[in-house]
Amino acid sequence: MSEYNKPLPLVTELSKHFYDGCKQGELLYQKCDDCGQIVFYPKELCPACMGRRLSWRKSNGKGKIYTFTVTYDAAPPEFATDVPYALALIDVDEGFRMMSNIVECDFDKLRCEMPVEVVFDQITPDIALPKFRPSEPDEQ
Numbered sequence: 001m002s003e004y005n006k007p008l009p010l011v012t013e014l015s016k017h018f019y020d021g022c023k024q025g026e027l028l029y030q031k032c033d034d035c036g037q038i039v040f041y042p043k044e045l046c047p048a049c050m051g052r053r054l055s056w057r058k059s060n061g062k063g064k065i066y067t068f069t070v071t072y073d074a075a076p077p078e079f080a081t082d083v084p085y086a087l088a089l090i091d092v093d094e095g096f097r098m099m100s101n102i103v104e105c106d107f108d109k110l111r112c113e114m115p116v117e118v119v120f121d122q123i124t125p126d127i128a129l130p131k132f133r134p135s136e137p138d139e140q
């Protein structure tokens with residue numbers, strides 16, 4: 001594995017469970033046991049009812065691109081060698097929206113509503129980042 005020179009996520013006591021899931025190939029989110037609110041990113045309290053009973057759930061890793069941008073130039077220095085790269089907001093099937101990269105595709109073919117699926121990029125021995133690639137809707 002080559003040295004990873006980009007910023008690493010800050011793993012906290014709260015987010016450790018999420019990143020442990022990523023290492024095992026699972027995209028995790030939370031659901032409020034009191035009101036049913038879907039919660040992402042990881043939180044201590046439900047943003048809808050302020051309840052503390054949030055339980056972890058496993059996503060099927062599928063969703064659709066809500067919106068995206070492709071960076072061709074003027075990237076931050078740490079990401080300059082990656083251009084072009086695609087950054088997107090993804091509406092995940094279970095009802096949460098997350099930001100990630102779209103990978104393994106021709107960026108000219110990206111479009112909103114495109115079905116995508118999660119893949120995990122093991123960037124260090126301890127951290128795997130969830131990214132998304134195009135998927136076929138009939139695979140679901």
Ligand SMILES: [Zn+2]
Pocket residue numbers: 032033034035036037046047048049050051
């Ligand atoms: Zn709640």
